[in-house]
Amino acid sequence: MRYLEGAPPDPSIPYGNSMHDMLTLSMWMSIVIGIVMFIAARHGNIMWMKAWSAGLVVCSVAYLLGDALSLI
Secondary structure, eight states: OOOOTTOOOOTTSTTHHHHHHHHHHHHHHHHHHHHHHHHHHHHHTOHHHHHHHHHHHHHHHHHHHHHHTTOO
16 A cells, blocks of 8 residues: 555554455445345254354444444
């Protein structure tokens, strides 16, 4: 990553806002993928897929809530 000449890097945001934005986008995509996987698992009666997809949705929502509340 390159910085402007004479501008010191900000230690509170080592990777910039683009990395944060990509993580947030990944979490939104994970919620959608988790919901689709859960519906497919319900249709096929696959227990492990239900558990993993529910866990994916829960973890993604937890990350987004933590980010919204500035806990992360």
